Amino acid sequence: MKAKNDYDEKKLTKAEVEKVKKNSQEFIRFMIEHIQRKRGIEIEKTKIRVKYGDKYGEVLLLGKNAYVIHDIDQEEKRITKAEILPNGGLGKITKSSLEDLEKELLKIEILSKVFIKEPIFEDMKKIFGKNVEILINY
Known part of the structure; x- marks a missing residue:
């Protein structure tokens, strides 16, 4: 003063x-x-990184929605969105965009802890194929 x-x-x-x-x-x-x-x-705490074949993808768990980036190395990213169901699985998958993801990131209150349940692993097999691998601390 x-x-x-x-x-x-x-x-x-x-x-x-x-x-x-x-x-x-x-x-x-x-x-x-x-x-x-x-x-x-x-935000890193909400990501599940996956490897399928020679590609890498990400699933971001943001509040009640999950955003799936199918190939993070691709310049033009294909992004889909699904509601996170009460059982921990993913609901109907719809097409989304990077703009939608960015808007969600700006408005979402990030939780200090994110828990994943078994149904999401089954849904990842449906999205990425049965040989999907989960990456931890890469």
């Missing part, structure tokens, strides 16, 4: 004002990066 009063009373030099602006911009940039990293880590 003293700095604000000094600024209002024109007791700060131009160099001091510029130094404060620079420091505040660095602080804001640092905080934004920190929040983005934290959010990224939270």
